[in-house]
Amino acid sequence: MSAESSLPSPAREFWSGFAANRGALAALVFFGGVALAALLAPWIAPHDPVEQYRTQMLVPPVWDGGSWRFIFGTDELGRDLLSRLLHGGRVSLGIGLASVLLSMIPGVILGLMAAFHQRWLSPVVMRAMDIMLALPGLLLAICVITVLGPGLVNTVIAIAIGALPGYTRLARAAALAEIEREYVVASRVAGAGTLRLMFVAVLPNCLAPLIVNATLSFSAAILETAGLGFLGLGVQAPMAEWGGMLSSARDYIQRAPWVVTLPGLTILATVLSVNLMGDGLRDALDPKLKRVS
Amino acid sequence: MLNFLARKLLALVPTLLGITLLAFGLIRLIPGDPIEVMMGERRLDPEAHAALVQRLGLDQPLHLQYFDYLAKLARGDLGESMVSREPVAREFATLFPATLELAGVALLLAIVLGLLLGLLAALKRGSLLDQGVMGLATLGHSMPVFWWGLILIMYFSVGLGWTPVSGRVSIIYEVEVHTGFMLIDSWFWGEPGAFASACLHLLLPGLVLGTSSTAVVARMTRSSMLEVLREDYVRTARAKGLSPQRVLVVHALRNALIPVLTVIGMQTGSLLAGAVLTETIFSWPGIGKWLIEAIARRDYPVVQAGILISACTFIAVNLVVDLLYGVVNPRIRSGR
Numbered sequence: 001m002s003a004e005s006s007l008p009s010p011a012r013e014f015w016s017g018f019a020a021n022r023g024a025l026a027a028l029v030f031f032g033g034v035a036l037a038a039l040l041a042p043w044i045a046p047h048d049p050v051e052q053y054r055t056q057m058l059v060p061p062v063w064d065g066g067s068w069r070f071i072f073g074t075d076e077l078g079r080d081l082l083s084r085l086l087h088g089g090r091v092s093l094g095i096g097l098a099s100v101l102l103s104m105i106p107g108v109i110l111g112l113m114a115a116f117h118q119r120w121l122s123p124v125v126m127r128a129m130d131i132m133l134a135l136p137g138l139l140l141a142i143c144v145i146t147v148l149g150p151g152l153v154n155t156v157i158a159i160a161i162g163a164l165p166g167y168t169r170l171a172r173a174a175a176l177a178e179i180e181r182e183y184v185v186a187s188r189v190a191g192a193g194t195l196r197l198m199f200v201a202v203l204p205n206c207l208a209p210l211i212v213n214a215t216l217s218f219s220a221a222i223l224e225t226a227g228l229g230f231l232g233l234g235v236q237a238p239m240a241e242w243g244g245m246l247s248s249a250r251d252y253i254q255r256a257p258w259v260v261t262l263p264g265l266t267i268l269a270t271v272l273s274v275n276l277m278g279d280g281l282r283d284a285l286d287p288k289l290k291r292v293s
Numbered sequence: 294m295l296n297f298l299a300r301k302l303l304a305l306v307p308t309l310l311g312i313t314l315l316a317f318g319l320i321r322l323i324p325g326d327p328i329e330v331m332m333g334e335r336r337l338d339p340e341a342h343a344a345l346v347q348r349l350g351l352d353q354p355l356h357l358q359y360f361d362y363l364a365k366l367a368r369g370d371l372g373e374s375m376v377s378r379e380p381v382a383r384e385f386a387t388l389f390p391a392t393l394e395l396a397g398v399a400l401l402l403a404i405v406l407g408l409l410l411g412l413l414a415a416l417k418r419g420s421l422l423d424q425g426v427m428g429l430a431t432l433g434h435s436m437p438v439f440w441w442g443l444i445l446i447m448y449f450s451v452g453l454g455w456t457p458v459s460g461r462v463s464i465i466y467e468v469e470v471h472t473g474f475m476l477i478d479s480w481f482w483g484e485p486g487a488f489a490s491a492c493l494h495l496l497l498p499g500l501v502l503g504t505s506s507t508a509v510v511a512r513m514t515r516s517s518m519l520e521v522l523r524e525d526y527v528r529t530a531r532a533k534g535l536s537p538q539r540v541l542v543v544h545a546l547r548n549a550l551i552p553v554l555t556v557i558g559m560q561t562g563s564l565l566a567g568a569v570l571t572e573t574i575f576s577w578p579g580i581g582k583w584l585i586e587a588i589a590r591r592d593y594p595v596v597q598a599g600i601l602i603s604a605c606t607f608i609a610v611n612l613v614v615d616l617l618y619g620v621v622n623p624r625i626r627s628g629r
Contacts, residue, residue, distance in 0.1 A: 131311030134604045136562035138569060143315070146588055146596055147322045223437055227570055230439045231585055246440060250574070253447045260447060264440030272435040279431075 017284030024280020027273035034270050038089030046071070047080035049087040049240040054078050058256045073258045076248060081258070084240040085266055091241045092270070095156050096221040100214050102160035104167050108210060111171025112198045115179060122172070129165035137162040137220065138227055145233045155234045159224050163217045170213055174206035208285040215278035219271045226267050242267050297619050301612060308608060316601040317362050320349070320593045327351065331375065331591045371601075372594035374587075381598040385580065389602070390473030391461060392579030395571065396564045398495050399503030403560060407507045408553070411514025412546075418519065426511060433508030438567050442501040442574035449497060456497050459576035463490040498575045502567050506560040513556040514549065521549040551622055558614030565603050 008016070019025050037044065046069075053074065060066040061073040061081070072081035114122040132140065137159075144158035178184060179202060187201045226243030228234030235241040245263040252259045323330050328337065328345050337345065346352050350361055365372070371381035414426040450458045461475045462468055466487040468479045476495070479487040521527065522545055530544045531537075569581035576582070580599055587595035 127307050127311070130308050131315065134308055134312055134608050135315075135600065136566035136603070136607060138566035139600065139603050142569070142584070142588065143319065143600055146319060146593075148324075219435065223435075226437050227439065230570065231573060233585075233588065243437070243439075246443065250443060250446075253443065253451055257447060260440075260443050264437060264444065267437045267440060268432075268435060271437070272432060275431055275435050 014284050018280045021280040021283055023276045024283075027276035027280070031270070031273040031277060034089060034273070035093060037086055038093050041083075041086035041090050045080075045083035045086045047083040049079065049083045050238040052077045052079055058252065058259070060256070061258050061262075064258065072262055073256070075245070075259050076252060076256070079240075081262055084245060085242070085263065088240040088242045088245060088263070089266075089270075091152070091235055091239065092222050092225055092243075092267075095152070095159065095225045095235075096218045098156045099159040099163060099221045100218050102156060103163035103217065104210070104214055107164045107167025108171040108203070110164075111168040111173075112175050112203065114168065114172045115175035115202075116194055116198060125168065126172070129168050132161070132165045135162075138224055141224055141228060142231075142233060145228065150228075150233050150236055152235050152239070155225055155228055158228070159221045162224070163221065166213055166217060167210065170209050171206060174209055175202050178202045178205050211285060212278060212282045215274055215281055219274035219278065222267065222271050222274070294619060298616065301615050305608060305612065309605070312601060312604045312608075313363060313366065314359070315604075316597045317359055319597050319600065320351075321355070321358075327593075331593055366601075371598040374595050375592045376590050376595075381594055384583070384595070385598060385602060387470075387473060388578060388580050388583050391475070391577060392565075392568050392572070392581060394474050394476060395495065395498055395502060395577060395579060396561070396568055398499035399506060399564055399567075400557070400561065402499060402503035403506035403510050404557060406503075407510025408514050410507075411511040411553075412518060414511070414515045415518035415522070416541075423515075427515070430508040430511045433504045434512075436504055438501060438505065439570045439574055441504060442497070442571060445497050445501060446574070457490075457494050461491065461494050461578065462487060463494075466490060498571050498577055501574070502564060502571045505567065506557075506564060509556055509560060510553065513553050517549040517552045518545065521545045524548075547621065551618065554614055554617055554621065558611045561610040562607050565607060 018028075055078070056070065056074050057078040058076055059070050059074040059078075062068055062071050064073070066073050070080050070082070072085065074080055075084070110125055114125040135143065140162040141155075141158035144161055145154060148154040148157065175198075184197060184201050187197060192201065225234055225241070226246075229241045229243030229245075230247045232244075232247055235244060237244065242263050246260065249260040249263070320327050328342055328349075328351075350358050353361070369382055371385065373380055374384060377384070410426045410430075414423040417423050446458055449456045457463065462479060463486075466479065466482070466484060468475065468482045468487050468491075471478055471481070475491040476488070479491040482488075527540060527545050530540045535544075565581075568579060569585060571577065572579045572582035573585055580602060584596060584599035584603075587593075587599065
């Protein structure tokens with residue numbers, strides 16, 4: 001065996017760091033299950049999520065005196081809760097993923113550009129981000145929805161706009177720390193253009209905080225999607241969405257508690273697992289990053 | 294210190310202008326005819342349509358509209374509700390104290406409980422208590438606000454009947470409104486039951502709204518405290534023979550508080566956002582519920598004002614936090 005092969009590869013090193021955090025590992029397994037279930041929803045859901053069984057309204061779940069036909073029971077319109085939760089997962093996780101990509105890519109590009117053009121671009125970009133940060137996430141999303149109207153795609157846009165400043169600031173700060181390093185200077189002297197410096201030299205070394213932020217904003221996006229859905233400003237009925245499932249549930253607190261508890265528990269468990277994974281990622285990617293939220 | 298304050302205020306000007314631009318753009322950015330969107334199902338005849346365009350000033354050039362909007366804002370004129378025809382500023386004046394009261398209770402909870410738990414966890418690092426606190430903090434941070442509210446209503450209000458489901462005070466007390474803060478008004482109203490009722494009404498909404506912030510403050514306090522406790526000056530203070538309490542409070546805690554203060558300032562933002570959800574669940578008559586109802590009714594002047602007010606509140610709180618930094622850490626005062 002050669003001497004090099006005894007050194008752990010970066011991937012292996014990362015994995016052993018991540019796996020040392022038991023909570024993060026369990027969260028990864030759980031989240032994998034949720035994601036798989038959401039992905040396979042059209043094939044594994046026992047019923048059509050929008051089909052209304054008018055004779056089977058508010059049937060309790062199987063452990064509460066219900067039947068195996070509706071394992072998690074039905075809602076006030078006689079729709080199968082399990083099928084709605086599975087299909088709702090596609091919506092929530094899909095919106096989360098799409099909004100992370102839609103905020104991370106332009107956010108990072110803006111941040112890098114601000115770091116490389118400090119004279120005039122940086123103040124303009126950072127001021128614009130300050131303005132966006134003056135409105136808390138959900139309120140900014142509500143603003144965007146007010147202009148664009150509710151709906152699936154607009155929810156993604158609204159959440160992405162709210163998450164953008166975080167990436168820009170992080171990317172700029174991380175890039176500023178790298179830009180003076182010798183390897184960047186060397187690369188510049190060797191004739192690398194600005195684009196090459198940005199994306200090939202600097203960006204890979206700024207990824208750790210960005211990846212951690214991506215997991216945190218993914219979980220925040222799931223919560224915001226649910227919040228918007230609950231307020232009736234998100235994904236519109238009859239499409240199944242976790243937050244929207246709770247918006248009418250308030251009237252059934254006494255008669256049908258499962259209509260309230262099950263969607264909420266699903267949101268909580270999913271967000272919790274993403275946050276725990278984020279903690280694990282932080283520990284594994286950069287031990288220097290503090291364990292704070 | 295005055296110099297510091299002036300610099301901070303000056304830096305706010307572009308941000309404030311940006312916010313007004315955003316609020317101003319809200320109506321104008323709506324694709325298509327804003328009047329038609331506002332009216333929704335209600336159809337207007339051409340004359341009424343033209344009158345409304347004129348009343349909202351939408352027939353003017355855009356930059357004139359904006360200057361007009363700024364001039365009105367400077368006079369405290371937030372426009373007029375399309376539905377109730379009331380000046381928005383007047384409606385806002387009765388609703389804002391309710392939100393402030395709710396957010397205040399939540400923030401108090403977050404500061405007191407969050408600091409205490411974070412401190413205990415840091416001092417007993419690695420213990421069962423530490424793990425328990427951190428586990429609860431992660432759970433609290435992941436909690437969907439509206440669902441948490443529904444669950445608490447389900448158990449405590451509907452199930453056990455301990456707390457009221459909605460509103461600010463029991464309707465059997467006709468508390469006169471002086472300050473708009475129910476705790477103060479009911480206290481001076483004279484009947485002890487009224488104050489107790491106001492407290493009970495605040496209990497669940499305050500808890501629901503404060504949960505996430507408490508979790509964040511606890512996490513930040515713990516990590517910040519752990520970091521400070523490793524510093525040389527803490528070791529020096531201990532070596533000098535100072536009492537552990539003095540080292541803890543005067544030397545460690547004061548320095549550990551700086552990042553915690555930032556987080557508390559940021560939390561007011563999530564409190565404002567969370568208030569929208571919390572007020573909706575508990576039928577709390579504050580600006581969050583007002584905003585959501587205004588969106589449902591397409592009452593755009595109200596939405597505009599609500600967004601503007603929320604942003605300004607957030608900015609103001611963060612200004613206070615910035616100034617507090619100057620007090621806690623003189624190095625920041627002198628500027629970079």
